[in-house]
Amino acid sequence: MYCVKCGREATELYEHLCPECYVKSRNFVEFPQDVVVHSCRSCGRFEMLGEWKNSGFNEAAESAIMNNTYIEKGAKLLSYELDIEQKSPIHYQANLRFYLQVAGLEVEREASIRVRHREITCPRCQKVNGNYYEAIIQVRPAVGGKFREEELEDISREIRRMVDAGFSRNPNIFITKEEDMHGGRDFYIGDSSYASHMARRLVKNYGAIYTESSSLWGMKNGRELYRMTYLVRLPPYRIGDFLEKDGKIYLLVSIGSDRIQCIDLESWGDFSFDGKERVSVLGGEEMIKKAVIVSESSNELQLMDPLDYRTLDVRKPAGFSFSEEVPVIRYQERLYLVPSLERSP
Numbered sequence: 503m504y505c506v507k508c509g510r511e512a513t514e515l516y517e518h519l520c521p522e523c524y525v526k527s528r529n530f531v532e533f534p535q536d537v538v539v540h541s542c543r544s545c546g547r548f549e550m551l552g553e554w555k556n557s558g559f560n561e562a563a564e565s566a567i568m569n570n571t572y573i574e575k576g577a578k579l580l581s582y583e584l585d586i587e588q589k590s591p592i593h594y595q596a597n598l599r600f601y602l603q604v605a606g607l608e609v610e611r612e613a614s615i616r617v618r619h620r621e622i623t624c625p626r627c628q629k630v631n632g633n634y635y636e637a638i639i640q641v642r643p644a645v646g647g648k649f650r651e652e653e654l655e656d657i658s659r660e661i662r663r664m665v666d667a668g669f670s671r672n673p674n675i676f677i678t679k680e681e682d683m684h685g686g687r688d689f690y691i692g693d694s695s696y697a698s699h700m701a702r703r704l705v706k707n708y709g710a711i712y713t714e715s716s717s718l719w720g721m722k723n724g725r726e727l728y729r730m731t732y733l734v735r736l737p738p739y740r741i742g743d744f745l746e747k748d749g750k751i752y753l754l755v756s757i758g759s760d761r762i763q764c765i766d767l768e769s770w771g772d773f774s775f776d777g778k779e780r781v782s783v784l785g786g787e788e789m790i791k792k793a794v795i796v797s798e799s800s801n802e803l804q805l806m807d808p809l810d811y812r813t814l815d816v817r818k819p820a821g822f823s824f825s826e827e828v829p830v831i832r833y834q835e836r837l838y839l840v841p842s843l844e845r846s847p
């Protein structure tokens with residue numbers, strides 16, 4: 503077999519050409535002359551293949567160039583080098599070198615591509631700026647109570663983190679507005695089903711009380727549109743609090759969706775209550791004091807009351823291990839030994 507161009511003999515011909523003549527016959531790759539990279543002037547994200555991502559300019563430019571470059575069937579891209587140079591605030595030059603395999607030979611192709619950077623407003627920011635929302639999550643303290651130190655900030659951070667995580671899957675998951683209301687905070691959310699999911703997560707994590715309501719706010723394609731309100735009301739107690747119920751004192755160790763787990767401070771036995779039962783919250787870890795052990799018998803300890811240095815007897819609970827000082831709380835002239843929350847169950 504002979505090449506129709508150079509007349510040399512070849513074991514394999516490509517369109518009647520030997521491999522050397524074939525690779526010179528054309529480019530095999532079509533580069534764009536210029537590409538436009540869009541970024542959002544509000545959130546700073548870049549558009550990549552129709553999605554808005556927290557990438558850098560170079561990454562977005564590379565994606566735009568590669569997606570507008572066409573390689574002929576039969577040619578294979580082995581590797582490439584890309585170098586992007588800024589020429590003005592919005593103009594860049596990209597120098598691209600392709601290493602291709604064509605007809606069993608390695609060939610190089612080069613291009614210089616103009617890249618323009620354009621700032622626009624992404625669809626999410628358009629909606630945020632337009633105050634779009636489908637649901638409100640209302641975070642509130644217990645009735646008559648208030649948030650503990652940093653608590654509202656912790657919950658707010660958790661909501662923002664969940665929104666960020668959800669946004670990568672659904673661009674409607676964003677916070678339009680945050681507003682402090684009635685001792686709590688309202689979060690306006692772009693997607694109602696995700697807002698419901700977040701509200702339920704908070705309910706589970708904090709043992710909160712949950713109610714939802716809706717109001718009609720418009721029509722879309724003949725369908726009624728509702729705005730949802732998810733109220734998340736924190737319970738009066740937190741893990742580590744001391745509770746009083748029917749004259750007994752408990753340490754709260756965990757909060758479930760409808761029950762709370764406690765330790766009875768007299769026997770150190772485990773108890774659980776229905777979350778709706780009335781309990782009084784005595785306080786948290788600020789109640790804990792250190793008491794010195796004066797003496798010890800098989801089932802009792804004599805402790806020195808840290809308040810007035812009187813000696814008081816307490817029943818020695820099962821699982822108690824001896825040391826010189828013990829954590830106690832004082833309630834109504836009595837001392838209660840406090841088990842460590844980290845103890846094995």
Ligand SMILES: [Zn+2]
Nearest residue numbers: 505508520523
């Ligand atoms: Zn030839």
Ligand SMILES: [Zn+2]
Nearest residue numbers: 542545624627
């Ligand atoms: Zn944006």
